[in-house]
Amino acid sequence: MRIAFVSYETVHHRDTETNQRFQSIVDLLAANDHDVHVFCTQFWDGEQGRLERDDVTYHGVSVGPEARASFLLRLPFVLAAARPDVVHASAQPSGQVLAASLGATMARVPLLVEWYGDGGVADDRATRLAAGRPDWIVTPSELVGTWVRERGADGDLVERIPNPIDLERIRAVEPDERVDVIYARRLDDGANLESLLLALAELRDRDWEATVVGDGPERERYERLASDLRIDDRITFAGALSLDERIAAYRGAHVFAQTAEHCVFPTEMLWALAAGCVGIVEYHADSSAHELVEGWDRGFRTTSEDELADAILSAGELEHRDVDETFAEYDGDAVADRYLERYRALQDDRGVF
Template identity: 45%
Template sequence: MRVAFVSMHTHHTRDTPAIRRRTRLIRLLNQTEHAVVVLCSRWWDGDHPTFEHEGITYRAVDGECSPNHFIAKLPLALRRADPDVVHIPNTPARHARAANPVCRMLRIPMVVDWWAVGDDDAAGDCRRVASNADRIVAPSQTVETVVREYGGSEASISVIPEGIDFSLIESAPVNTEFDLVYSRHLDEHANVETFLLALAELRDREWSAAIIGNGAAAADIERTARDLRIRDRVSFLGELDDEQRVAVLKGAHVFAQTAEREPFATNLLWGLACGCVGIAEYQTDSAAHELIEQKSRLPDTRGELVSTPQEFADEIVAAGSLEHRTIDPAYERYDDSKILDRYLTCYRQAIDNYGLF
């Protein structure tokens, strides 16, 4: 199978959760017998149209990261790539909308990987993408609902969550320095304040907390911890490599999930797989509840959904009665290899179904 990933930006030019998700998939797929080509704007030096990096082939659709030029040149790029299936993000919606008639003309099924609607995406474009894609991949039921609201049919949507490297969790050391952990990119949606307010309620108890991640909101979050008089007990670790982060998670007892926007709560998944008790604040635009609420969580998952800092503090205290774990074998079902199999199944369905019409 030959899969063409279409995206103006790659992880070389922009860092977003959706791009990180797609990059992991490209790397995993590239390690199989299947062929991968990435159609993107040129991010490498020189004007040569094709560039191979870390075993992955990149082909320049345009050299300017210009949305209009990218759309105009995409038909020829798709024709030259000659893939069996096209994998494209839902945003920018104009790109996915423009790719659809080209794929129809070339008789190539188009799989849309839907993470979140972009700020510049028009509702009409989103509706056309949702209704015209051959298959749509959503990371959670929360996102699936959004896709259906835009007109996507239930039969066309595959819910494929984020994956984890379970072998890393098995092999990583244990860092027992911290009792409670928050881990995420610290942007305007991080909402670490809820976690800090809960910790402030427990300032008379013994605990140590770590915040993993960096971002534009980091300074404000640290200032809040100082204002609440708990800064000396909260360590800001910044960005950690995967093994360091997993070591902290394996040593912690509670993972705090409070972010306001999470199409899939990837960091919470890592925390649960590392044996943490997950405590999540309910947020309308977050899918975190899908991992820990009673109706959808894995059997024996330890976690609770809360609505206020006081409830959060109460659950931290309650978690103290539970045994400490460094791994939860049940989460091996989220291993990258199993997630890759689900993508391959989705691609095959798109190809098989396309041949019926």
């Protein structure tokens, strides 16, 4: 299948959650031997408007991140000339959805829009126009799906497809040493690590060890808080680790605690759950993390430090695992299949073969 991905900015321009998600889908479908093309602003040196990289063809629709007007004007005609089977666009900026919609119409193919929602979903005229154009909208969670519906999208056209993980990679990494509780996230002002530290402080008379993975501007403040709570001798602040190092830590850990206040999809928690961790989520209105543990017998949802502490105790009664096949549906191949099924269904609806 010939797939035209549209993203004014890519992970090669700026490493954001939204761009990471989009690139992961690009790479998955390229790895499954599809003819994958990305239409973006040029991020490579030289005058050549095409770049072949890792089985993906990148097309520089315009040069320079400031060339937005040129990108939006040229995009419909470039897409139509590429003769794709489907157009798959990122939702931001909103103008590119409108331009991609025109290009898909000219090419007589369906338009699917990827709405990740990192940073929220704007409530303006351009966003509402964009929400009404696609033939289908994919979001990473029900939380983002709700935001998009509130901006005018047809709820029947919104589908949740999660971020992918790699179960084979999890199985290939040797488990690290045993630890009772692990937390992993960039330690910034949205990390809300204090909730976990306060819960652990309530359990200081119990026998436990915890690891905090991640670095950031709030790390020193959290280390001081652990010291003030007199639990710093039982918590290891491991700093930033590679993915394989994090997987090893998750396979050795018993509980993964998610307390961040904002999260459109808890990718790190998903890796940990698939690596066998029991999941404990502190509920927040702007976080979708609770969606992963609802109705699951190895997951707990809490709303306070007291409940979090109780959940850690309850989780201790569950068996230790270092891989959980329950999460096979989140594996990259399964996620790629869901996109392909959606593309084909949209083609059938349009009578495109």
